[in-house]
Amino acid sequence: MNRTWWKEAVVYQIYWRSFYDTNGDGYGDLQGVIDKLDYIQSLGVDVIWLNPCYESPDRDNGYDIADYYTIMEKAGTMPLWETLLHEVHTRGMKLIMDLVVNHTSDQHSWFLESRSSKDNPKRDYYIWRDPKADGSAPNNWRSYFEPSTWTFDEATGQYYFHSFAVEQPDLNWESEALREEIYRMMRWWLDKGIDGFRMDAVALLAKPEGYPDAENPDDISYLANNPGVHTFLHEMHEKVLKHYDILTVGELGFIKPEDGPLYTGEDRGELNTLFHFEVADEMPTWDMLRFKEIQTRWYEALKDKGWNSQFLNNHDHTRQVTRYGNDGEFRVESAKLLGTLVHTLPGMPYIYQGEELGMTGVRFSSIEDYDDIAMKNKYRDEVAEGRDPQEVFESLLPRSRDNSRTPMQWDASDNAGFTTGKPWIKVNPNHTRINVEQALADPNSVFYYYKKLIQLRKDNPVMxxxxxxxxxxxxxxxxxxxxxxxxxxxxxxxxxxxxxxxxxxxxxxxxxxxxxxxxxxxxxxxxxxxxxxxxxxxxxxxxxx
CATH class of the missing domain: 2.60.40.1180 (Golgi alpha-mannosidase II)
Known part of the structure; x- marks a missing residue:
C-alpha cells in the first residue's frame, strides 16, 4: 500500500462548544480553540477535526446547517475561523472540517425554497412524497431521532423525509443540481486551505429505491449503505477530492468489513478512510471476544486495500473509560490501557478531547439537565407510551451523547475553567480531581502517557x-x-x-x-x-x- 501523511497521522477531535469559552456566554468558541492550540500541539497530534461551526439553529448542536458559507455566532466569525486555520498551520498541524451533506436545517434557504411550492426549482433538492391513500406517511421507516422519517407539510400536502430530527430534512442526492451545489461548497472550503473532511452520515446519501415498507422498521439499517452511494462518492472524488492532497474519513453506519474496501480501496476513487460502528454502536458494553473478532475481520478485509480508523468514543458515544473501562479504582490504568489499544491496533487513531485526561461519563439527576436531542426525544416517546419515567431515564443514561459533551476540564475552579458564565451544559463534578492542570503537573498522568504513544507512532512505522x-x-x-x-x-x-x-x-x-x-x-x-x-x-x- 502507498505510504501517505494521513495514514501516519493522529487526529484530535475538538467539540468546540464544550472546549473553551472566551467570552463568558457559556459556549466554547473558536477563540477558545486558538487559545488552547499550544496545549493540543504539546500532545503531539497531527490533525485537528473541528465539529460543525457553520450557521445553524443548533437543534442538533450544529449538525443542522442553515448556511454552509457562514460561521455561527456562538462560535465566532469567518475572520476568526481564518485565524484559527492560520494558527493551526503555523504549528505544523492540519485542520479537517465536518462535512454534513446528508441533510440540512429546515431553516436553510434551499429548504425554505423547496417547501414553498411543488414547482419551485429547488423542490427536488429534498425528498418529497405524497401521503398514502389514507393520508398516512409514505412508509413505516423510523428515523434515528424520531418515530418516523416523514413529516407532513400542510402548505404543499406532501411529506418530507428526514433520517434524523424533524428539523433536519435529507438532501436528495439524485438531483444533479443539488450535487453540483455541494461540490461547489466543498471546493470553496478546500480552496480556503483546509486539509480535508470528516463526512457525517455519508453512508446515508443513497436511499432504497421505491421507499418500500420495512419488515422490521426498528432495525434502521435500511437507511444506510444502499445502491448508488458509491456512484455519488466516486463522482465527489472525481469532481472535487482528487484535486487536493487531503484526508477524507467517512462516518459509515451499518457497514460490514466486506463493504470497507468499496469505500476506501485505493483503486476505487472514493474515500481515504472510514469510521465503522461495529464497536461504538453495536457493542453496548465491553466484550473482549467480540472486540477481537471485529478487529480481525476488519483487518483482513482492508489489508492491502483500504484504511481503517480506531476510536472508542467521540461526541456521539459515552467516554471510553466509563463505557468500556473502569472509571473508578483503576481509572488511570484503564484510560492508559484503552489508549494503548487504540494507538497500537491497525488504523488511524482518534483522540476525543479530554480522553487524554481520562475524563469520564457523567450522571445528572434529571432529564432536564440533559441537552441530547436523541435522548430527550426517546424519553418523550417512551413516557408517552406509558413507561415509568424514572425507568426510562435510567435506561437512557449509559449511552446518552451528553456523557461525552460535558465541558473540557481545564482546572479545579468553578466550571472547570471552561467558562466565566453559565455553561451550556453542566460540568462533570469530578473536574476538581480530573483536569488539565492536574495532568500537566503529574509525570505519570494519562496525558503524558498519550504523549508517549503519539511519539512512538511517529518514530516507529511498525505502529x-x-x-x-x-x-x-x-x-x-x-x-x-x-x-x-x-x-x-x-x-x-x-x-x-x-x-x-x-x-x-x-x-x-x-x-x-x-x-x-x-x-x-x-x-x-x-x-x-x-x-x-x-x-x-x-x-x-x-x-x-
Missing part, C-alpha cells in the same frame, strides 16, 4: 504499517497481539480486567530478546520477565522483540 496477528484468540480478558514490519516485531500485552491474569509468552517467543517500549504501571522496567508473569488489573505493556 502504522505493521502486519497484525492476534496471539490471544479465545481469551476473554487478555489481548495479546503482534505488529510486524520489515523484520521489526512489537508485542502488545493488555489485561483488560479488574482482576489479575496470568500471562505466558506464546510459543516461539521464549528466546527472543525483549525490549520494553511502554508500560502503564510505573514500576515495570526492562528487567521484568514476561516468560510467565502475573498482569495486574488493566495493565498494558508493549515490547520490541
Amino acid at each position: 502504522v504499517y505493521g502486519d497484525y496477528y492476534d496471539l490471544s484468540e479465545g481469551h476473554a480478558e487478555l489481548y495479546v497481539f503482534k505488529r510486524e514490519l520489515d523484520g521489526v516485531r512489537w508485542l502488545v500485552i493488555l489485561n483488560h480486567s479488574d482482576r489479575e491474569n496470568e500471562f505466558t509468552l506464546p510459543a516461539g517467543y521464549e528466546d527472543a530478546k525483549k525490549e520494553l517500549v511502554l508500560a502503564n504501571y510505573s514500576d515495570v522496567d526492562g528487567t521484568t520477565s514476561i516468560q510467565k508473569t502475573t498482569l495486574r488489573p488493566h495493565e498494558a505493556r508493549v515490547y520490541r522483540m
